[in-house]
Amino acid sequence: xDYSIKIGGEAGQGIQTIGDTLAKVFARSGYHxxxxxxxxxxxxxxxxxxxxRLSENxxxxxxxxxxxxxxxxxxxxxxxxxxxxERGLIIYDSSVLRQNYREPHxxxxxxxxxxxxxxxxxxxxxxxxxxxxxxLGIDLTILxxxxxxxxxxxxxxxxxxxxxxxxxxxxYALTNCQRCSFSARNVHKxxxxxxxxxxxxxxxxxxxxxxxxxxxxAYPMTPSTGIMNYIADKEAEYGIIVEQAEDEIAxxxxxxxxxxxxxxxxxxxxxxxxxxxxxxxxxxxxxxTPVVIALAQRPGPATGFPTRTEQxxxxxxxxxxxxxxxxxxxxxxxxxxxxxxxxxAFDLAEKYQIPVIIMTDQYLADSQxxxxxxxxxxxxxxxxxxxxxxxxxxAAYKRxxxxxxxxxxxxxxxxxxxxxxxxxDEHNEEGHIVEDAATRINMLDKRLFKKLPLIKQEIDPPVxxxxxxxxxxxxxWGSTYGVLKEVVDMFPAKRAAMLHFSEICPFPTTDKFDxxxxxxxxxxxxxxxNNATGQLARLIRAETGFEFKHKINxxxxxxxxxxxxxxxxxxxxxxx
Amino acid sequence: MTDYxxxxxxxxxxxxxxxxxxxxxxxxxxxxxxxxxxxxxxxIGQAGKFPHYVRCNTFxxxxxxxxxxxxxxxxxNHEMPVMAFAGDGDCYGEGGNHLIHAIRRNINVKLFxxxxxxxxxxxxxxxxxxxxxxxxxxxxxxxxxxQLNPMALAVALDCSFVARGFAGETEHLTWLIEExxxxxxxxxxxxxxxxxxxxxxxxxxxYKQRVYHIELEYNPEDRTSAFNKALEWGERIPVGIIYQNxxxxxxxxxxxxxxxPLVRQSVDLLKLEDxxxxxx
Ligand SMILES: Cc1ncc(C[n+]2csc(CCOP(=O)(O)OP(=O)(O)O)c2C)c(N)n1
Ligand SMILES: [Mg+2]
Numbered sequence: 001x002d003y004s005i006k007i008g009g010e011a012g013q014g015i016q017t018i019g020d021t022l023a024k025v026f027a028r029s030g031y032h033x034x035x036x037x038x039x040x041x042x043x044x045x046x047x048x049x050x051x052x053r054l055s056e057n058x059x060x061x062x063x064x065x066x067x068x069x070x071x072x073x074x075x076x077x078x079x080x081x082x083x084x085x086e087r088g089l090i091i092y093d094s095s096v097l098r099q100n101y102r103e104p105h106x107x108x109x110x111x112x113x114x115x116x117x118x119x120x121x122x123x124x125x126x127x128x129x130x131x132x133x134x135x136l137g138i139d140l141t142i143l144x145x146x147x148x149x150x151x152x153x154x155x156x157x158x159x160x161x162x163x164x165x166x167x168x169x170x171x172y173a174l175t176n177c178q179r180c181s182f183s184a185r186n187v188h189k190x191x192x193x194x195x196x197x198x199x200x201x202x203x204x205x206x207x208x209x210x211x212x213x214x215x216x217x218a219y220p221m222t223p224s225t226g227i228m229n230y231i232a233d234k235e236a237e238y239g240i241i242v243e244q245a246e247d248e249i250a251x252x253x254x255x256x257x258x259x260x261x262x263x264x265x266x267x268x269x270x271x272x273x274x275x276x277x278x279x280x281x282x283x284x285x286x287x288x289t290p291v292v293i294a295l296a297q298r299p300g301p302a303t304g305f306p307t308r309t310e311q312x313x314x315x316x317x318x319x320x321x322x323x324x325x326x327x328x329x330x331x332x333x334x335x336x337x338x339x340x341x342x343x344x345a346f347d348l349a350e351k352y353q354i355p356v357i358i359m360t361d362q363y364l365a366d367s368q369x370x371x372x373x374x375x376x377x378x379x380x381x382x383x384x385x386x387x388x389x390x391x392x393x394x395a396a397y398k399r400x401x402x403x404x405x406x407x408x409x410x411x412x413x414x415x416x417x418x419x420x421x422x423x424x425d426e427h428n429e430e431g432h433i434v435e436d437a438a439t440r441i442n443m444l445d446k447r448l449f450k451k452l453p454l455i456k457q458e459i460d461p462p463v464x465x466x467x468x469x470x471x472x473x474x475x476x477w478g479s480t481y482g483v484l485k486e487v488v489d490m491f492p493a494k495r496a497a498m499l500h501f502s503e504i505c506p507f508p509t510t511d512k513f514d515x516x517x518x519x520x521x522x523x524x525x526x527x528x529x530n531n532a533t534g535q536l537a538r539l540i541r542a543e544t545g546f547e548f549k550h551k552i553n554x555x556x557x558x559x560x561x562x563x564x565x566x567x568x569x570x571x572x573x574x575x576x
Numbered sequence: 577m578t579d580y581x582x583x584x585x586x587x588x589x590x591x592x593x594x595x596x597x598x599x600x601x602x603x604x605x606x607x608x609x610x611x612x613x614x615x616x617x618x619x620i621g622q623a624g625k626f627p628h629y630v631r632c633n634t635f636x637x638x639x640x641x642x643x644x645x646x647x648x649x650x651x652x653n654h655e656m657p658v659m660a661f662a663g664d665g666d667c668y669g670e671g672g673n674h675l676i677h678a679i680r681r682n683i684n685v686k687l688f689x690x691x692x693x694x695x696x697x698x699x700x701x702x703x704x705x706x707x708x709x710x711x712x713x714x715x716x717x718x719x720x721x722x723q724l725n726p727m728a729l730a731v732a733l734d735c736s737f738v739a740r741g742f743a744g745e746t747e748h749l750t751w752l753i754e755e756x757x758x759x760x761x762x763x764x765x766x767x768x769x770x771x772x773x774x775x776x777x778x779x780x781x782x783y784k785q786r787v788y789h790i791e792l793e794y795n796p797e798d799r800t801s802a803f804n805k806a807l808e809w810g811e812r813i814p815v816g817i818i819y820q821n822x823x824x825x826x827x828x829x830x831x832x833x834x835x836x837p838l839v840r841q842s843v844d845l846l847k848l849e850d851x852x853x854x855x856x
Contacts, residue, residue, distance in 0.1 A: 257648020
């Protein structure tokens with residue numbers, strides 16, 4: 001069983017509510033779920049959609065072909081009718097669309113009319129949810145639990161209204177859907193266990209919290225805002241301050257101030273805002289102040305496609321900022337990686353007193369995945385600061401003292417009589433401004449040359465999925481993880497593998513895993529990226545000398561889909 | 577006093593900054609504050625070098641960005657007095673946006689502006705407070721833009737403490753620094769600071785002829801008269817406390833730090849299991 005559902009409509013019609021509710025019902029029922037969203041940069045109107053795939057098996061990407069379309073506007077039919085599978089159906093309300101469709105793959109469900117009868121037009125969306133569940137043969141127990149959780153505060157009447165509306169939608173589908181041949185009914189002997197459903201942004205925010213995040217300052221920018229929303233929602237529970245800054249320059253400088261004062265701090269933005277933060281990134285490098293920056297990419301240049309997806313800021317994140325200093329760049333490919341890499345980012349930022357950038361994009365930020373669990377035993381938390389007594393008991397302290405490792409313990413200003421002094425100018429061991437050449441050389445030795453080899457050892461090699469000795473290797477980074485993995489599974493005779501980079505800077509060495517040899521041995525190595533120029537391919541060439549002869553690039557602002565990518569790859573193989 | 581002695585200043589002989597340095601040290605001693613008990617944040621410019629010439633916890637950050645850093649420090653540790661030192665170019669030009677928003681937030685940071693009406697470090701370009709018509713190497717036809725009035729701007733924004741001092745009157749300046757530090761709320765102290773090298777118009781003499789102490793009977797809590805006072809510039813320039821109010825500070829509004837500063841709060845990861853359950 002593997003079904004895809006698409007809810008299409010104008011902004012403001014409630015696509016998100018329908019989609020989120022269905023996805024939650026499926027996940028709680030134990031199905032694996034993958035959702036992704038496609039929306040325009042507007043609050044009302046336009047055409048948006050929310051796509052959900054559910055299966056009994058692990059799934060990690062969206063499919064092109066759709067089984068059920070919930071059309072809340074006519075545009076949903078114009079744009080997506082062609083995506084319907086042979087058994088697929090479109091459900092719609094003719095009173096809303098002001099049109100009737102007679103073909104057998106349409107089924108009219110009078111959402112509004114049914115809602116009015118159950119207690120109010122506002123419940124039309126829950127009627128739609130009920131109808132879809134009815135078409136799939138899923139009963140309403142779990143939906144009703146979810147409704148109770150969501151509306152309990154609003155009173156019994158609202159809860160009952162929604163329950164009745166969902167029942168009416170469900171019944172309507174059961175009675176009227178003659179063509180429905182779907183069966184998601186649980187045929188397993190052992191019941192499926194409920195799964196977690198989590199988005200990339202939520203996972204990243206939670207990963208930061210798991211690392212002891214205390215301060216988050218940011219200026220809203222799609223698609224990073226979801227991180228701020230999630231953390232703000234947890235502010236009280238975890239004792240975190242979330243400050244909305246006046247601009248991104250302020251955001252990163254506030255985070256640096258908070259970090260200097262002794263707490264773990266983070267900021268988040270997208271490309272345009274990151275451009276404004278760049279001088280602050282360099283300041284973190286010079287003052288050796290730990291900071292974590294989430295960079296959620298969207299298509300550029302400039303404002304680009306504000307609500308769509310792209311992976312075109314890799315080289316920007318790697319090289320931006322004046323001067324030379326170490327940094328780490330991570331690019332998770334799944335919510336689970338987002339969680340653990342956010343956790344690791346804080347650990348390394350503080351251990352080495354450097355900036356760490358976590359790159360995502362709209363596709364990963366907004367898509368939701370199901371997970372069995374997140375293993376909290378694998379999280380790291382070490383407080384590397386000099387606090388309280390430990391700081392007081394030191395005989396002397398210099399903030400930037402030269403050490404074997406290049407790392408000088410970070411004292412908390414005010415905890416001891418020792419002064420904590422740092423400067424964006426070149427400085428001496430105390431942190432005071434200097435101009436002499438000798439100190440300059442020693443400081444670079446400390447900040448850069450001593451730390452870099454240690455940081456390199458912390459970087460894990462790329463992930464290999466599939467054949468260990470593959471004929472075909474699909475190479476990618478960041479959010480393409482899921483789609484590459486599914487494509488690998490579709491190759492006949494298990495000839496293929498995915499090589500996925502999520503820890504990108506410093507670039508992973510081949511000591512633990514000689515992935516370059518593997519690429520050399522493969523008959524086809526393709527670098528697949530959601531950008532126009534192949535930025536990872538360029539990086540791999542620069543770092544290792546390996547040159548990709550084949551690249552697949554997609555830069556229309558939309559994510560890769562499994563069968564399109566498989567098609568492109570087959571074409572690649574045919575040309576060999 | 578020796579506790580506060582830092583590096584030997586690299587300012588020009590006769591620079592107004594020396595009296596600011598002296599006034600600051602005197603004020604700290606009178607307030608009984610020890611160097612490790614406070615943090616100075618500064619930007620870039622001649623003024624930005626200030627913390628290197630005293631001995632305090634210091635974050636000498638970027639040009640224009642003192643206030644965001646100071647805000648971050650205060651939010652992480654609101655038991656720590658935080659003072660920002662910046663030039664007129666630094667905080668009225670490059671960092672103007674941050675000034676507006678720091679005033680709005682009313683974060684309890686003390687901002688001391690070394691206002692020499694010129695860019696000193698970069699050798700004499702016009703600053704936002706340069707007077708209209710002043711000629712510089714980069715403004716050969718004279719400054720076209722109207723001079724920024726930081727006092728009027730601050731009063732208009734209902735800034736919690738607004739004052740002006742003069743580097744030529746160290747004793748009075750010391751008192752103003754003390755008042756600014758004692759005041760609870762964001763404090764802006766604009767300090768007229770002659771630049772003996774690049775500003776040949778606004779000299780010690782020029783200021784001395786114009787500066788007068790605000791009358792004893794003046795009520796700085798009346799915003800309308802404060803606005804009138806703030807507008808005075810030209811033949812007579814008032815120094816003293818122009819305006820103050822008792823707005824609640826940002827730090828007191830944040831429930832999370834009501835009991836203890838953020839930096840003293842422990843990290844509790846035991847709740848994570850429950851949080852994960854919310855995703856089911
Ligand atoms: C982002 C940035 N832009 C420009 C500069 C160059 N710069 C350094 S200080 C300064 C102006 C100094 O004027 P002011 O802030 O009034 O300080 P003063 O030297 O007069 O005390 C400028 C333009 C810089 N360091 N950083
Ligand atoms: Mg100046």
